[in-house]
Amino acid sequence: QVQLVESGGGVVQPGTSLRLSCAASGFSFSSHGMNWVRQAPGKGLEWVALIWYHGNKGEYADSVKGRFTISRDNSKNTLYLQMNSLRAEDTAVYYCARINGYTDDYWGQGTPVIVSS
Amino acid sequence: QSALTQPRSVSGSPGQSVTISCTGTSSDVGAYNYVSWYQQHPGEAPKLMMYDVNKRPSGVPDRFSGSKSGNTASLTISGLQAEDEADYYCCSYTDTYTDVIFGGGTQLTVL
Numbered sequence: 706q707v708q709l710v711e712s713g714g715g716v717v718q719p720g721t722s723l724r725l726s727c728a729a730s731g732f733s734f735s736s737h738g739m740n741w742v743r744q745a746p747g748k749g750l751e752w753v754a755l756i757w758y759h760g761n762k763g764e765y766a767d768s769v770k771g772r773f774t775i776s777r778d779n780s781k782n783t784l785y786l787q788m789n790s791l792r793a794e795d796t797a798v799y800y801c802a803r804i805n806g807y808t809d810d811y812w813g814q815g816t817p818v819i820v821s822s
Numbered sequence: 823q824s825a826l827t828q829p830r831s832v833s834g835s836p837g838q839s840v841t842i843s844c845t846g847t848s849s850d851v852g853a854y855n856y857v858s859w860y861q862q863h864p865g866e867a868p869k870l871m872m873y874d875v876n877k878r879p880s881g882v883p884d885r886f887s888g889s890k891s892g893n894t895a896s897l898t899i900s901g902l903q904a905e906d907e908a909d910y911y912c913c914s915y916t917d918t919y920t921d922v923i924f925g926g927g928t929q930l931t932v933l
Contacts, residue, residue: 740922742924749911749925749927750860750913750924751924752921755921764921800868806856807854807856807873808856808870808873809858809870810873811870812867812868814866815867
């Protein structure tokens with residue numbers, strides 16, 4: 706069955722970096738685009754970044770553009786999110802999700818990121 | 823770009839029906855039949871309940887139905903059950919650079 710497992714979250718200070726990973730299994734990873742979506746404490750869902758199946762290009766929310774980079778390694782069935790210059794407002798649970806058509810049909814359980822001094 | 827507009831909360835008694843609305847613009851909900859709905863229980867990941875406005879993924883009860891009129895999409899849950907109590911988020915494809923836009927979420931309470 707489809708499984709997405711995020712890792713790499715933690716507590717970091719403002720201005721530092723963190724790299725999240727999302728290990729995919731149970732489907733042809735290289736055939737699907739992938740999203741990162743985050744949820745701040747007590748808040749709603751916010752789309753963060755998208756990468757198409759070929760991995761040539763990422764697209765980003767304004768709030769993270771220039772600071773975050775989405776990438777993938779299809780040989781390892783793994784999605785990444787490199788987060789630089791972290792801010793307090795980046796504190797959230799980060800989910801990876803599989804794109805299927807025009808929807809996200811499977812989501813991981815999320816990894817928490819806390820940016821605090 | 824502002825989030826899609828959802829009511830903050832709705833409620834209903836077991837067995838009743840409730841409808842959650844999701845209002846966007848002619849650039850997102852009104853432009854495409856690519857509206858999805860997600861259910862999220864506390865502490866859990868979102869779960870896809872409806873996609874392409876009115877298509878149910880395998881395993882989702884037929885008590886859940888979706889529709890759209892103009893710039894507003896709706897999720898209707900009939901025969902409410904206790905386990906339906908959760909947060910619900912709508913999501914639409916958009917022709918702006920963000921590609922994807924979420925609603926602010928609706929808390930469903932089963933009385």
